[in-house]
Amino acid sequence: MLFVEFRFFWFFLAVFAVYWSLRRNDSRKIWLLICSYIFYAAWNWKFLFLLMGSSALDYFVGMMLARTKNPRRRRGWLTLSLCANLGTIALFKYYNFFVSSSAAFLAWLGLPASVHTLNIIIPVGVSFYTFHSMSYTIDVYRGKMRAVSNILDVACFIGFFPQMVAGPIVRAFAFLPQLESPRKFSDVDVRGALVLFLTGFIKKACIADTAAPFADRYFAAPSNFTAASAWVGVLFYAIQIYCDFSGYTDMAIACARLLGYELTINFRFPYFAQSISDFWHRWHISLSSWLRDYLYIPLGGNRGPRWFIYRNIMITMLLGGLWHGGAWTFVIWGALHGVALVVHREWVRLTEHRPQAQLIIRWLAWPLTIYWVCVAWIFFRAVDLQHAFPALRSFVLFRSPGTEDLGTWMLWVVVGLAVVHWLNSLGRFSEWWRPIPAPLFAAGYGCAAAVVLLFIPPRYTPFIYFQF
Amino acid sequence: MTKQVSNNFLCVAIALVALVATSALLHALFPPAIPAGVVAKLNFFTEHKDEFDTLFLGTSRFNYAVSPEIFDRITRESGLPTRTFNFGVDGMHPPENFYVLEQILKAKPRKLKWVFIEVSDIQVKWTDNVLGTQRLVYWHDWSRTALTLKKALDPRGNAQWYIKLARFWLARRDFATNLALFAKQFSNVGRVADFFSAQNSKSASEVAVELGPKRDGYRLAGDAMSADRAAHFKERLAREVADARSKSIDPYADRAYREAAAQIRQVGASTIFVVTPVIWQSPIRFPRSPPPGPLLSFNDSKTYPQLYDTRVRIDDGHLTRQGSQAFTDILAHEFIRTVRPVVDKP
Numbered sequence: 001m002l003f004v005e006f007r008f009f010w011f012f013l014a015v016f017a018v019y020w021s022l023r024r025n026d027s028r029k030i031w032l033l034i035c036s037y038i039f040y041a042a043w044n045w046k047f048l049f050l051l052m053g054s055s056a057l058d059y060f061v062g063m064m065l066a067r068t069k070n071p072r073r074r075r076g077w078l079t080l081s082l083c084a085n086l087g088t089i090a091l092f093k094y095y096n097f098f099v100s101s102s103a104a105f106l107a108w109l110g111l112p113a114s115v116h117t118l119n120i121i122i123p124v125g126v127s128f129y130t131f132h133s134m135s136y137t138i139d140v141y142r143g144k145m146r147a148v149s150n151i152l153d154v155a156c157f158i159g160f161f162p163q164m165v166a167g168p169i170v171r172a173f174a175f176l177p178q179l180e181s182p183r184k185f186s187d188v189d190v191r192g193a194l195v196l197f198l199t200g201f202i203k204k205a206c207i208a209d210t211a212a213p214f215a216d217r218y219f220a221a222p223s224n225f226t227a228a229s230a231w232v233g234v235l236f237y238a239i240q241i242y243c244d245f246s247g248y249t250d251m252a253i254a255c256a257r258l259l260g261y262e263l264t265i266n267f268r269f270p271y272f273a274q275s276i277s278d279f280w281h282r283w284h285i286s287l288s289s290w291l292r293d294y295l296y297i298p299l300g301g302n303r304g305p306r307w308f309i310y311r312n313i314m315i316t317m318l319l320g321g322l323w324h325g326g327a328w329t330f331v332i333w334g335a336l337h338g339v340a341l342v343v344h345r346e347w348v349r350l351t352e353h354r355p356q357a358q359l360i361i362r363w364l365a366w367p368l369t370i371y372w373v374c375v376a377w378i379f380f381r382a383v384d385l386q387h388a389f390p391a392l393r394s395f396v397l398f399r400s401p402g403t404e405d406l407g408t409w410m411l412w413v414v415v416g417l418a419v420v421h422w423l424n425s426l427g428r429f430s431e432w433w434r435p436i437p438a439p440l441f442a443a444g445y446g447c448a449a450a451v452v453l454l455f456i457p458p459r460y461t462p463f464i465y466f467q468f
Numbered sequence: 469m470t471k472q473v474s475n476n477f478l479c480v481a482i483a484l485v486a487l488v489a490t491s492a493l494l495h496a497l498f499p500p501a502i503p504a505g506v507v508a509k510l511n512f513f514t515e516h517k518d519e520f521d522t523l524f525l526g527t528s529r530f531n532y533a534v535s536p537e538i539f540d541r542i543t544r545e546s547g548l549p550t551r552t553f554n555f556g557v558d559g560m561h562p563p564e565n566f567y568v569l570e571q572i573l574k575a576k577p578r579k580l581k582w583v584f585i586e587v588s589d590i591q592v593k594w595t596d597n598v599l600g601t602q603r604l605v606y607w608h609d610w611s612r613t614a615l616t617l618k619k620a621l622d623p624r625g626n627a628q629w630y631i632k633l634a635r636f637w638l639a640r641r642d643f644a645t646n647l648a649l650f651a652k653q654f655s656n657v658g659r660v661a662d663f664f665s666a667q668n669s670k671s672a673s674e675v676a677v678e679l680g681p682k683r684d685g686y687r688l689a690g691d692a693m694s695a696d697r698a699a700h701f702k703e704r705l706a707r708e709v710a711d712a713r714s715k716s717i718d719p720y721a722d723r724a725y726r727e728a729a730a731q732i733r734q735v736g737a738s739t740i741f742v743v744t745p746v747i748w749q750s751p752i753r754f755p756r757s758p759p760p761g762p763l764l765s766f767n768d769s770k771t772y773p774q775l776y777d778t779r780v781r782i783d784d785g786h787l788t789r790q791g792s793q794a795f796t797d798i799l800a801h802e803f804i805r806t807v808r809p810v811v812d813k814p
Contacts, residue, residue, distance in 0.1 A: 006648050186472075210661070442479035446486025450655065454494060457661045460600075 001042040003251040004205045004460055011039065012255060015161075019259055025182035029156050032259070036161035040124075043165075047123040050088065051159055057084050058133045059154040062140045066147035074141060081137040085130040092126055097326025125165030127323055131290060133158050136172035138294055145173045153179045162255040166248050166465040168266040168286035175261070183260025193257040194445060195433060198452065200250025204463070205456040207417065208244035211236040212461045214406055219381050222391035222402075229406040230394030234374050235414045237381050242271065244464045245284070269425040271373070271418075274365040276340040279373060291320050310345070314338040329379045329388055336376040491655045500606040500653055501662040502571070505557050508678035509685055510571055513553055517577040522552040524685075525565055525572075526586025529744040529785045531556025532689035533792045534584075534799065537682055542800035548808065550582065554685030559603075561591045563615045566724050567607035573731055580737040582807075585728065587741045587752060587763065590721045592616045592642045599645065602662050605652045613650035615720050617643060625719030692788050698778035705747055705769060705776060712749040722755050729760035740803065743767050745775040745795060747784040762806045764799065772798060 001008050015035045022028045041048050061081040065074055136154065139145045148154050157175050158164070218225055218233025225233065246267040256263045266286050273279035280288045292301075299312040314335070321334020351357040378395060382388035394400040423429065433441060502510060513520065522539075524530045536552035543550040560568065565585070598604050618625075620639040621632050636643065652658070680687045693701060717725075729739040739761035743752050746767050754760065769776040775798070780791030787795055 006651060007644075438475065438479050439482050442483040443486040446483035446488075447490045449483075450487050450490035450494060453491070453655045453657050454498070454659045455661075457658055 001039055002460055002463065003248065003255070004201060004456075011035075016258060020185050026152065028182065029152050029179060032161075033152065033156050033159060036156070036159040036164060039161040040159065040164060043124050050123055050126075051129060052155070054085065054088065054130060054133050055155040055158045056151070057081065058137050058158070059148070059151045061137050062147035062154065063149070065137070065140045078137060078141045082134060085134045089127060089130055092123060094322070094326040101328075128167050128169060129158055129164055131169045132163075132172070135169070135290065135294070136176075139172050145176070148176055160256070160261070162252040163263055166245070166252070166463055167284075168249055168252065168264050169290050170263055170286070171290075174264060178261050185260070188258060188260055190258065191434065191441060193254040196250050196257070197254035198445070198448065200247040200254060202452055203243040203247030203250065205247075205460070206452060208240045208247060209457045209461045210455075211240040211243070214410070215240050215381065218406060219383065219387060219391065222382075222387055222394060223400065224402040224404045225394070225400060226402055226405055227394045227398040227400045228408045229402070229404065230391055230400060232406040232408065232410050234378055234391065234395050235411070238271070238374050238377050239414065239417060241377065241380075241464055242267075244461075248463050248465065269421070271370055271421070272366070272425055273369050276337065276344050276369055276372060279369055280337070280341070287320070287323070291316050295319060310342045313341050313345070317341065324380070328385055329382050332385075332388075333376050333379040336372070336379065340372050487655075494656050494659070495654060498656060498659050498663070500659070501602065502606055503603045504674060505603075505678060506560070506568060508675040509555055509557065510568070512675070512679055512683070513555065513572060513577075514575040517575050518579050520551050520553040520577065521579045522550040522582040522584070523555055523572070523580065524552065524584045525555045525569060526584075526742070526744070527560050527588075528556060528558040529746065530554060530584075530586050530742075531558065531685070531687055532782075533744060533787045533795050535686050535792055535796045536684040537686070538793055538796040539800045542797060543804065546800075546804045548804055552684065554680070556586075556685065561588055562721055562724060563590055563612040564607045566728055567609065567612055569728055569731070573735055577735065580735055582740060583732045583737050584740045584742050585725070587717060587725070587743050588721070589718045590615050590619045590724070592620045592646060594645060600652070602658070605649055605657070606662075608646065608649040608653040610650065610654075613646055615724060616646040619718060619720045620646065623718060689786055689788055689792060690782050692779050693781055693783060697783070701747070701778055701781065701784070704784070705749070708747055708749040709769060712751070714753060715750040716753055716755040719755055725754070726760040738807075740764060740806070742799070744785070745772060745787070764802050764806065766795070766798065
């Protein structure tokens with residue numbers, strides 16, 4: 001079930017109406033949990049048991065961590081939770097990758113091995129909900145929060161349907177307190193949530209799904225296209241992935257907000273970042289901050305000698321890349337971002353006392369950042385390395401044997417969307433609708449929704465991040 | 469609190485009214501684009517509407533099986549000259565064909581005398597690969613959707629209300645699917661994309677393919693079935709012959725065919741219903757009498773063995789070029805035999 005489908009509209013209407021008609025907080029949470037599981041089961045009911053198992057285990061680990069003061073035992077319980085969660089991801093997402101990569105490596109060494117890969121369906125959103133789940137046990141272990149005594153709360157936190165399958169990756173300490181007290185409808189910013197949902201819908205259904213066929217066409221056979229088409233294909237993919245993911249996040253935040261819950265922000269105009277470090281403060285913020293808090297800092301973070309910090313950055317970014325899926329393309333994507341972060345850090349250190357160099361880079365910062373981000377997207381999107389390198393050559397060297405053309409005029413579409421996005425970043429479209437009287441706002445919303453429907457493609461494209 | 473709740477409901481009602489009103493306005497301004505396969509024939513027929521007096525409307529079974537050239541030659545030789553256009557389109561089953569018929573009649577073809585309509589039941593089930601496509605959405609206006617919903621709820625047309633209620637659960641997927649398709653059609657979902665794809669599909673080569681080499685709508689079919697498939701076909705045909713028993717078309721199709729015949733009469737033409745030589749051997753009839761027009765049935769392998777020879781068949785429903793020549797010949801003679809007494813009446 002996708003947020004942009006008709007059936008989701010009916011589903012959410014039922015969730016919303018029943019939720020607010022229930023008086024007791026526990027009844028509301030039970031209702032939310034049932035609906036969340038129905039939402040997940042609509043994709044594949046068998047994997048619901050995995051989600052339930054993950055919730056039950058982490059609730060149990062949380063309780064055991066609360067009971068024992070013995071550091072060794074506490075570490076043992078945490079290890080159990082981490083092994084179970086990471087083991088789940090490893091089995092479903094990385095088993096085939098590691099087995100086939102090892103076989104390829106052995107073959108390269110002249111030791112051909114017979115391998116057995118599994119025909120595994122990856123449970124939708126497994127990387128997201130296991131990260132939700134792990135954040136709970138780690139925070140309890142670290143003493144950042146108390147263990148929750150009600151299993152319903154833990155199950156609701158992990159399974160909460162707006163953020164379950166593609167984030168934002170909500171932290172336990174930010175969400176669980178919201179479940180403790182009943183939400184009040186009078187506190188809900190209905191108007192803000194509705195505008196946010198429509199914005200997300202436009203991003204996903206109108207922009208991302210319209211850009212998708214162009215990007216798909218290009219990345220299916222990059223060698224067949226001209227170098228100019230490489231730019232169209234890559235830029236359209238950059239637009240698609242941003243609008244797809246941030247559109248999903250907007251809709252998720254809006255749905256949660258209509259039920260009285262606040263989710264963390266996930267995007268802050270990432271394509272206007274002035275450096276790669278800035279980019280990671282604006283793109284998929286919930287993942288980058290998760291990796292920072294639970295991986296980068298435990299590795300040593302910014303403490304220690306320079307090479308040690310750079311090692312930490314590279315490990316974090318490589319694992320961040322691998323989090324997206326078991327493929328070398330994701331590893332290279334993570335590595336490219338890691339290298340860029342190291343270079344940026346080194347540049348900042350070298351030019352700390354050189355204002356002229358800083359002045360030069362101020363003008364080049366944005367184009368360099370967006371260019372590098374797009375280069376990395378090539379690996380993120382490409383089916384495999386054989387498809388990635390021709391696209392990279394066309395994009396970087398303007399050389400391609402292909403003759404097919406995607407239409408260079410479409411670069412103007414990119415310019416147009418960039419202008420709208422820039423105006424939005426300046427806050428030109430925000431808040432002006434707040435003072436409008438409610439009936440007028442309702443009428444305008446209905447009209448706007450009718451116009452938006454005109455522009456969506458006839459078929460939905462699944463959310464890109466659902467596969468992660 | 470009560471006032472707040474009523475205000476909220478009022479706002480929801482206003483938003484819904486605005487949504488419906490704007491959608492209706494946009495629907496009137498930008499009517500659904502007719503997809504490529506259909507629009508090529510529709511445009512050509514509209515441009516040449518006064519050149520044709522006979523029209524074949526149906527699925528690919530008509531499209532590949534009726535050669536206007538042969539049909540017109542036989543009718544001319546029999547003293548009942550016609551000028552025929554084959555409006556068969558792949559997968560154009562009821563109720564899509566009724567929508568297309570309406571569009572054809574809107575063009576007011578002044579010379580139209582005969583409309584042959586392929587008979588089959590109302591379709592309510594759609595496979596996942598066509599769901600949401602422009603081809604399925606464009607004809608889902610309310611009258612056509614209502615037919616599908618009624619059929620889904622009460623296929624025989626005589627169920628009590630409690631049976632309908634039970635059927636509602638059994639047919640929930642068909643019901644929801646057709647309703648969603650109507651919602652898409654009415655709320656103009658994807659209309660801009662449809663407009664661009666309709667513009668793109670107007671290329672001369674695509675239109676030429678749809679219209680066929682003689683520009684009469686007839687497309688040449690493929691080769692005869694393989695030996696394996698032929699053996700399987702013969703087995704199935706034998707089973708169909710053994711199981712054959714008289715079958716009424718569903719009451720909604722019956723009603724829709726009668727309405728179509730009435731619309732055709734209004735432009736001064738007559739309707740002839742045809743059952744093509746398909747593998748299903750049950751004699752088809754209209755549930756109410758008199759039928760809305762003459763019914764010519766060819767799904768009878770005993771009467772028309774030449775149409776069931778595996779060398780002239782592509783599959784269960786389609787004929788090869790040789791088969792289509794034979795079928796057109798038989799159809800034309802049947803037509804003359806059926807309408808001559810009426811035409812010759814003083």
